[in-house]
Amino acid sequence: MDLNDATVDNRDIAPDDTDMSTLLSQRQREILALLKAGKVNKEIARELDISVGTVKQHLVALFRKLDVTNRAMAVSKSFRLEKYQAESDREKEEFIRSKSTVESILEKRPAAVLSLKLVNYDKSASEKRIKDFYKIFAEVAFDFGAVFFSHVQGHCEMIFGVGRVRRHDVLRAVRAAVAVVEDFKRTYGSGIPIQGGLAFGTLVASTDRDGAWSGEAIAGAVISRAHLLALNAEGGMIGVDQAARMMIRFLGVDMVDGKVQFIPLDRNFVWKRTPVLPPVKMFGRANELTSLRSALTALTGGIGGTIIVEGENGMGRSALLQVFAQDCQVINVEVELWVCSLPDSQPGTASLGMLEKPGTGRTVSISDFSDYLRDLRGRGPRVILLDDIHFLPDLAAIDLTDVLSEVSEFPFLFVASGRRQMKTMKNIRNDVTRLQISHLSEKESAMMVASILGDEHRQASQIVTLAAGVPEFIVELCRPILMPAYRDGDTASIPLSIFSVVIERVEFIGIDRRFLHLIARQEEPVQVATVQKIWPSWAQEFSSVLEQAVRVGLLVLHKGDKPMDRSVTFRHPIVRAVMASAAAGNDELLQ
Ligand SMILES: Nc1ncnc2c1ncn2[C@@H]1O[C@H](COP(=O)(O)OP(=O)(O)OP(=O)(O)O)[C@@H](O)[C@H]1O
Numbered sequence: 001m002d003l004n005d006a007t008v009d010n011r012d013i014a015p016d017d018t019d020m021s022t023l024l025s026q027r028q029r030e031i032l033a034l035l036k037a038g039k040v041n042k043e044i045a046r047e048l049d050i051s052v053g054t055v056k057q058h059l060v061a062l063f064r065k066l067d068v069t070n071r072a073m074a075v076s077k078s079f080r081l082e083k084y085q086a087e088s089d090r091e092k093e094e095f096i097r098s099k100s101t102v103e104s105i106l107e108k109r110p111a112a113v114l115s116l117k118l119v120n121y122d123k124s125a126s127e128k129r130i131k132d133f134y135k136i137f138a139e140v141a142f143d144f145g146a147v148f149f150s151h152v153q154g155h156c157e158m159i160f161g162v163g164r165v166r167r168h169d170v171l172r173a174v175r176a177a178v179a180v181v182e183d184f185k186r187t188y189g190s191g192i193p194i195q196g197g198l199a200f201g202t203l204v205a206s207t208d209r210d211g212a213w214s215g216e217a218i219a220g221a222v223i224s225r226a227h228l229l230a231l232n233a234e235g236g237m238i239g240v241d242q243a244a245r246m247m248i249r250f251l252g253v254d255m256v257d258g259k260v261q262f263i264p265l266d267r268n269f270v271w272k273r274t275p276v277l278p279p280v281k282m283f284g285r286a287n288e289l290t291s292l293r294s295a296l297t298a299l300t301g302g303i304g305g306t307i308i309v310e311g312e313n314g315m316g317r318s319a320l321l322q323v324f325a326q327d328c329q330v331i332n333v334e335v336e337l338w339v340c341s342l343p344d345s346q347p348g349t350a351s352l353g354m355l356e357k358p359g360t361g362r363t364v365s366i367s368d369f370s371d372y373l374r375d376l377r378g379r380g381p382r383v384i385l386l387d388d389i390h391f392l393p394d395l396a397a398i399d400l401t402d403v404l405s406e407v408s409e410f411p412f413l414f415v416a417s418g419r420r421q422m423k424t425m426k427n428i429r430n431d432v433t434r435l436q437i438s439h440l441s442e443k444e445s446a447m448m449v450a451s452i453l454g455d456e457h458r459q460a461s462q463i464v465t466l467a468a469g470v471p472e473f474i475v476e477l478c479r480p481i482l483m484p485a486y487r488d489g490d491t492a493s494i495p496l497s498i499f500s501v502v503i504e505r506v507e508f509i510g511i512d513r514r515f516l517h518l519i520a521r522q523e524e525p526v527q528v529a530t531v532q533k534i535w536p537s538w539a540q541e542f543s544s545v546l547e548q549a550v551r552v553g554l555l556v557l558h559k560g561d562k563p564m565d566r567s568v569t570f571r572h573p574i575v576r577a578v579m580a581s582a583a584a585g586n587d588e589l590l591q
């Protein structure tokens with residue numbers, strides 16, 4: 001496999017005419033900023049009004065200064081550099097020059113692999129055609145923040161999740177495939193002479209401490225799986241493996257039903273929402289339902305309102321809205337449930353902010369939605385549920401807030417749900433009620449597990465402990481027991497969906513991964529003194545990393561009688577299990 005992530009050939013090194021008094025020249029800083037914004041060479045050239053050749057020369061000089069060999073590494077290193085902004089220039093230069101700061105570790109990561117191949121490569125493809133295909137593929141890979149590999153036979157792979165893990169990586173991969181096809185069609189006309197494969201699984205990659213790919217090894221069966229799927233797909237289609245299909249369903253969308261094994265590489269292809277599993281039996285949430293129901297009573301008396309349901313991923317916001325929608329129907333109050341589109345799921349709409357009305361196949365922009373609301377003037381009481389408003393881009397969220405305040409005199413009850421910190425939604429009315437939904441109690445969790453697995457299942461108590469009150473974790477941990485096909489050999493008992501979601505979160509925090517790996521693989525509670533002993537070279541940084549992990553809520557610090565007796569545990573057992581599994585291959589750390 002040939003690593004081809006826009007690697008620059010060192011023989012082309014241009015004369016270095018930059019001002020060495022500062023680390024990077026003005027131009028190099030500009031280019032670095034554009035790299036970070038995900039621009040390809042062509043776009044950089046356009047923005048800076050220079051030729052593509054000149055851009056390449058600047059890149060070579062920039063890579064040399066940063067001591068990296070490709071753009072992904074340059075971006076990753078520059079992010080780490082920013083953390084050192086406060087330090088003196090000399091220290092900064094030393095940091096850049098010291099290879100030791102890029103010490104990489106091996107980590108198991110969730111990854112979506114997209115493999116694309118030119119149809120009839122051996123028969124019809126001209127050299128130019130193949131080159132164009134590689135080029136387009138590489139550019140799209142960079143635009144999507146994926147790592148790119150090319151083979152010799154008109155066949156390439158794009159790997160999502162190596163640079164950064166996002167739970168929507170499988171959907172992004174499909175969008176990337178469509179983008180490649182669209183670009184290719186621009187030169188070669190209609191027809192889709194491309195076939196593909198999409199696989200989801202784990203791979204082992206070398207990463208630096210923050211989890212960014214260090215530019216070295218990547219290996220995993222998931223790559224060859226995607227490759228094989230592509231070989232066996234028809235032209236214009238991508239074959240999708242079982243794990244990718246599972247992940248797609250986990251994200252709440254699907255093509256038609258869970259059995260679809262191929263996705264058309266068609267620009268107009270859209271995801272359908274997975275039909276809501278009817279009807280959710282709720283455990284806990286009594287206070288939340290009481291608040292919602294009293295607002296509903298007020299509404300039947302002609303008084304509208306606004307309620308914001310806040311909670312982390314998987315806490316059951318959508319479930320709560322669904323149960324409440326059923327309540328409204330029971331007493332014949334008009335109710336409609338709108339859901340903000342997942343980012344990256346629909347080609348071309350990511351920046352707009354779209355709302356879908358489930359069951360109607362209608363997807364509208366915020367401005368259409370606003371018109372729709374205004375047209376409801378004079379109508380009777382109505383409940384409008386808006387799920388996942390954190391997916392709206394900032395501007396769309398502001399537009400939504402505006403229209404909601406505009407119609408605040410209507411007898412409507414708005415219930416919006418989203419993850420925390422929805423600042424913009426505050427100003428709709430003065431009387432916004434906020435419902436914070438958090439962990440289920442152990443008893444509620446146990447009841448929920450029993451309702452899924454039946455009474456007294458052998459693994460019930462283990463699941464209750466592992467899920468620690470997060471309903472989505474309960475559902476996902478039960479799933480492989482109910483459906484053995486969902487088991488993934490690589491991750492032992494942790495379903496890939498959970499593995500992916502947890503890694504995404506931990507990565508977002510940007511905390512030293514070696515530290516978490518180390519703690520996760522010790523028996524809990526872990527004596528602080530023991531960790532310090534295992535890793536003496538680390539003593540200086542130890543307390544600040546520990547403090548960070550405790551502050552963000554990953555670890556809990558237990559104080560002892562003496563400072564020596566302090567110990568730590570993971571706050572969430574699933575995070576510990578995931579980090580222990582991700583650390584596989586790092587046994588040398590534990591010597
Ligand atoms: N209180 C509950 N009782 C029983 N099942 C629940 C409860 N809360 C959530 N669930 C189930 O847990 C899963 C996750 O919940 P849900 O999808 O509502 O979470 P969410 O907060 O909307 O998460 P997301 O961040 O993915 O939008 C669903 O299968 C849901 O039916």
Ligand SMILES: [Mg+2]
Pocket residue numbers: 317318319387388
């Ligand atoms: Mg939801």
